[in-house]
Amino acid sequence: MYLTVNGEPHEHRGDGTVSALLAELGTEPAHTALTVNGNLVFSKDWEIFKFSDGDTVEVLTFVGGG
Amino acid sequence: MNDELLKLGSHTFGSRLILGTGKFSDTETMIRAVEASGTELVTVALRRFNRDKPNDDLCAPLAKLSAVRLMPNTSGAINAKEAVRAAQLGRELSGSPFVKVEIHPNPHHLMPDPVETYFAAKELAADGFLVLPYIPADPVLAKKLEDVGCAAVMPLGAAIGSGGGLSTLEMIKLIIRDSNIPVIVDAGLRAPSEAACAMEMGCAAVLVNSAIAAAQDPVAMAEAFALGVQTGFEARQAGLMLQSEFAVATSPLTSFLS
Amino acid sequence: MKTTLPEWIDPAPWLAREYRVVDVEHAIGTESPDESTLAALLSPAAAEFLEPMAARAQAITRRHFGQTIQLYIPLYLSSYCSNGCAYCGFASDRHTDRHTLPFDAVEKELDSIKTMGFEEILLLTGERSSRADIDYLRTCVRLAADRFHTVAIEVFPMEQDEYHMLAEAGCVSVTMYQETYDPEPYDRMHRWGPKKDFFNRLDAPARALAGGLRFAGLGALLGLADPYHDMIALYRHTRHLQKTYWQAGVSLSFPRIRHEAGGFTAPHPVDEKMLAQIIFAFRICLPDVPLTLSTREGAPFRDGIAGIGINKMSIASRTTVGGYSGNAPEEGQFDINDGRSLETFQAMLHGKNLEPVFKNWEKLYRLTA
Numbered sequence: 001m002y003l004t005v006n007g008e009p010h011e012h013r014g015d016g017t018v019s020a021l022l023a024e025l026g027t028e029p030a031h032t033a034l035t036v037n038g039n040l041v042f043s044k045d046w047e048i049f050k051f052s053d054g055d056t057v058e059v060l061t062f063v064g065g066g
Numbered sequence: 067m068n069d070e071l072l073k074l075g076s077h078t079f080g081s082r083l084i085l086g087t088g089k090f091s092d093t094e095t096m097i098r099a100v101e102a103s104g105t106e107l108v109t110v111a112l113r114r115f116n117r118d119k120p121n122d123d124l125c126a127p128l129a130k131l132s133a134v135r136l137m138p139n140t141s142g143a144i145n146a147k148e149a150v151r152a153a154q155l156g157r158e159l160s161g162s163p164f165v166k167v168e169i170h171p172n173p174h175h176l177m178p179d180p181v182e183t184y185f186a187a188k189e190l191a192a193d194g195f196l197v198l199p200y201i202p203a204d205p206v207l208a209k210k211l212e213d214v215g216c217a218a219v220m221p222l223g224a225a226i227g228s229g230g231g232l233s234t235l236e237m238i239k240l241i242i243r244d245s246n247i248p249v250i251v252d253a254g255l256r257a258p259s260e261a262a263c264a265m266e267m268g269c270a271a272v273l274v275n276s277a278i279a280a281a282q283d284p285v286a287m288a289e290a291f292a293l294g295v296q297t298g299f300e301a302r303q304a305g306l307m308l309q310s311e312f313a314v315a316t317s318p319l320t321s322f323l324s
Numbered sequence: 325m326k327t328t329l330p331e332w333i334d335p336a337p338w339l340a341r342e343y344r345v346v347d348v349e350h351a352i353g354t355e356s357p358d359e360s361t362l363a364a365l366l367s368p369a370a371a372e373f374l375e376p377m378a379a380r381a382q383a384i385t386r387r388h389f390g391q392t393i394q395l396y397i398p399l400y401l402s403s404y405c406s407n408g409c410a411y412c413g414f415a416s417d418r419h420t421d422r423h424t425l426p427f428d429a430v431e432k433e434l435d436s437i438k439t440m441g442f443e444e445i446l447l448l449t450g451e452r453s454s455r456a457d458i459d460y461l462r463t464c465v466r467l468a469a470d471r472f473h474t475v476a477i478e479v480f481p482m483e484q485d486e487y488h489m490l491a492e493a494g495c496v497s498v499t500m501y502q503e504t505y506d507p508e509p510y511d512r513m514h515r516w517g518p519k520k521d522f523f524n525r526l527d528a529p530a531r532a533l534a535g536g537l538r539f540a541g542l543g544a545l546l547g548l549a550d551p552y553h554d555m556i557a558l559y560r561h562t563r564h565l566q567k568t569y570w571q572a573g574v575s576l577s578f579p580r581i582r583h584e585a586g587g588f589t590a591p592h593p594v595d596e597k598m599l600a601q602i603i604f605a606f607r608i609c610l611p612d613v614p615l616t617l618s619t620r621e622g623a624p625f626r627d628g629i630a631g632i633g634i635n636k637m638s639i640a641s642r643t644t645v646g647g648y649s650g651n652a653p654e655e656g657q658f659d660i661n662d663g664r665s666l667e668t669f670q671a672m673l674h675g676k677n678l679e680p681v682f683k684n685w686e687k688l689y690r691l692t693a
Contacts, residue, residue: 006114027115031125033159040154058114060155062124064096065111065139066086066226066253066275209570239356244567268356307350319378322628323597 001053010057018046025059033060072271074248075163075196075217077135079106082265083295084137084250085288086275087124089227095284097127100134103288109137109166109273112155125159137164137198144171145179146186153190165190166220166252166273168200176226180207184214191215200252203234208241208249218247220273223264224254227276231260235267242268258287258294265298266306327507332564333526335359335505335556343367352380357609362559365605366552374601381607381633388612389635392681393673395666396444396474396638397437398618400645400657401425401464405450407517409503411548411581411588413643413657414450416517423645424455430464434471436648440640440666443682444474446499448657451518452480462493469494473683476541480518481528487535498532499541500525501579504549505557509591513548529561533569540565540574541616546599547581547590555602559609575614575636578603582620582659596625607633622661623672631678639669 003010005025014020018041022029034041035058041049051057071078085105090096100108110124128134138156143149146169153165167190169183170176178200184207187199196217201207203221211219221238224230231254232238242249248270255261261272274291281287328334343364351357351364352373364370365377402424405414413420425433437445445468449456461479468475476497477490487498504510507522514520529540542561544554562574580599581590594602599621606615616636617626626637642648643656664672670680 006116025115025117028123028126031123031159032115033112033155035155040151040158042158060112060159061115061122062110062128062136062138062159063113063122064087064090064093064124065109065141066088066273244570246567305350318375319382319632320374320600320628322624323374323600324624 001051003051003054004056006057006059012051016050016052018049018051021051021057022059027059027061031061034058035060072248074107074198077163077196079271080104081106081292081295082271082299083261083292084109084252084271084273085278086273087128088275089279090284091279093122093124093127096124096279097131099278099284099288100128100131102285102292103278104292106133107135107137107164109139109275110156110160111139111141112152112159135164136160136162137166138162139166139168139200140186141168141170143169143186144182145169146182146189149182149186150189153186153195157195163194163196164198164217165195166198166200170226178202178222180204183207184210187211187216188214191217198250203237203241205237205240205244208245212245212247216247218250218270219245220250220252222253223251223260226253228254229256229277230254231256232263235263238264238269239267258290261291261294262298262301265295266301268302271295327511329505329507329557333505333557333560335553335560338363338556339552343369345369345372348373352376352608354608357611359556359559362605362609363552363556365608366555366602370601370605371597374597374604377601377604377608378632381604382631384607384611385631385633385635389614390679391631391677392635392679393630394444394614394636394681394683395442395669396446396476396636397440397442398446398448398478398638398641398643399430399433399437399468400448400643400647401430401461402449402453402456403645403657404453404455405517406453407451407519408515409517409519410513410515411545411590424449424460425646427463427467429646429649430467433646433648434468438471441682442666443472444476445472446476446478446638448477449479452482458482458486458489462489465490465493465495476539478541481521481525482531484531484535487532487537491536496537497539497541498529498537499543499577500528500532501543501545501577502526502554502558502561503545505544505554505561506549509549526561529565530568533565533572538572540569540572541577542574543577543579545579545581546594546602547592549592551592551594551598551602555605559606562610562613573614575616576606576610577616577618578606579618579620582661599625600629603629603633619660619662620658623664626662627672627676630673630676637669639664640666 001012072082081104083105085108140149140152143152149169167186169179183199187197191197198218200220208219224233250271251264252273256277278284278287338359347364348370351361403414404422409415475495478499510522614636617634618638619641673680
């Protein structure tokens with residue numbers, strides 16, 4: 001399916017779960033927060049959540065900041 | 067005066083220096099500076115994960131510092147709604163109750179928006195966050211933020227990254243005088259002596275980033291700031307001597323007291 | 325009876341310390357006063373420093389209030405009282421004629437006072453009674469607010485919603501002296517009546533500010549108990565209210581027992597020097613808080629201390645009910661020791677380069693009154 005991830009088109013080849021997308025992106029799930037179509041998806045809901053074709057996904061992590 | 071510990075909500079901290087983790091040349095230097103400073107609370111910012119720079123992620127290296135708690139900020143937010151969203155994402159990522167609310171609509175001077183900050187702080191405090199708002203040094207705003215349940219207020223000493231020092235000194239004194247919550251100077255400090263000065267005035271802590279990250283030797287400067295904060299805190303406890311002797315009027319004012 | 329003070333007002337930690345000359349010198353010059361500053365300035369060691377304390381107090385008073393003295397006048401509405409305050413001329417066991425002004429007489433009194441030129445009036449009653457209850461008071465506040473810029477009350481402790489009702493009627497300020505902040509002598513001095521409840525009275529100013537009044541006037545009646553204890557507690561009460569109700573103003577008075585009807589003798593008499601020391605100390609410790617002195621004190625003392633700490637005074641006062649429209653010869657709540665007319669007093673102030681102020685503009689902005 002086709003997603004928009006952090007503003008760029010992304011073809012997702014996995015099963016549409018959060019863990020599959022994060023593995024594809026190479027990020028550590030414990031260090032990641034997600035919004036899908038503008039809504040925060042809490043990590044406690046990741047197991048049951050499935051992406052849909054066309055979803056806009058933001059994958060966020062911490063960087064240095066003051 | 068046995069308040070040796072900084073208290074934010076029900077949490078206590080042995081160090082009264084809070085460090086920002088931005089603007090360092092590399093993560094390793096930042097981590098070493100954090101360690102050298104002795105800080106127990108650092109601010110972090112949210113960003114999109116970048117596939118090309120996976121090492122920018124600070125979660126893993128910061129997680130190794132067991133004594134350090136995280137305080138996500140809301141930088142990038144330009145209004146209350148965005149700041150609330152950023153805070154929720156930050157809490158999701160960090161598991162920390164602390165949030166530094168910073169809302170600066172103007173990308174040049176980065177001065178905090180007092181109106182939006184107030185509304186964001188009110189909503190987040192009601193939602194259980196320990197809110198530390200970054201604000202203009204305004205005594206009225208500081209009391210209003212205390213009233214809505216903030217854990218501390220963080221007035222600016224000068225513009226972010228300006229190194230302008232404690233240019234808001236008189237206003238910060240007024241904030242401290244009537245505040246029931248910790249007052250933390252955030253932004254503007256350039257030298258450890260200014261951190262000491264803030265602590266001597268009665269600040270509960272200082273938050274420093276640029277002055278350490280942009281020093282020639284950030285690790286050594288982090289340690290110097292720790293010493294400055296400690297010096298100022300101890301001086302406050304010890305009680306400063308007077309600046310000048312009082313004058314005695316030439317014609318007595320108390321002659322009416324027979 | 326609970327006899328321990330809550331931590332936020334307890335003066336004990338500062339009473340336990342001894343203050344030396346160096347502490348006094350430091351306190352006179354400090355820019356960041358606190359409880360220790362006040363305790364040092366009230367201590368016996370400071371008695372030798374009255375002149376430098378006066379100089380500093382005068383400089384601070386000028387800085388914050390300019391060369392002005394705000395003037396106000398009290399109006400006694402009712403002398404009925406069910407309390408047994410040992411020191412008070414209106415105590416229920418005193419044989420004095422009791423009166424409550426009917427509304428037409430209230431209007432007459434208000435008009436007489438207004439003609440004199442006052443803009444701030446303080447309405448007083450005894451304890452809550454069927455003659456002077458909240459409804460009576462509300463009507464009196466409304467009548468006063470129709471005529472005066474600032475209406476203040478010095479009455480019985482009320483609940484927050486009652487204060488709110490009075491605020492809506494146009495009252496902006498409440499005066500509530502704790503008399504003494506020491507529960508034990510408080511209990512002895514207030515022999516019977518609702519006023520025996522120390523803590524209900526202690527919390528009344530906070531309830532008034534929460535109820536929407538803008539100003540609270542605090543004080544302790546000097547002479548009843550140890551003045552060091554009471555003055556440090558008074559300072560702490562002030563700071564507590566300032567920090568909690570930060571939009572409200574606090575002002576302080578320094579009433580001193582001299583001679584009242586019934587021959588009460590103050591167990592802890594405070595002389596003029598000590599009173600002056602207290603006033604200078606409070607001015608140094610609370611630079612922007614209005615400090616008030618009534619006509620309980622005599623003319624020489626009032627003239628001397630005007631502008632040196634004190635920035636607000638009453639004058640031409642009657643402490644009898646109905647005293648302004650020419651009747652009521654009975655004994656008042658306390659003896660007036662400065663019986664000068666408003667004109668004479670203003671002339672004295674002008675002679676000292678002080679401007680009498682009858683503030684009358686803020687009311688224009690208020691929507692309630």
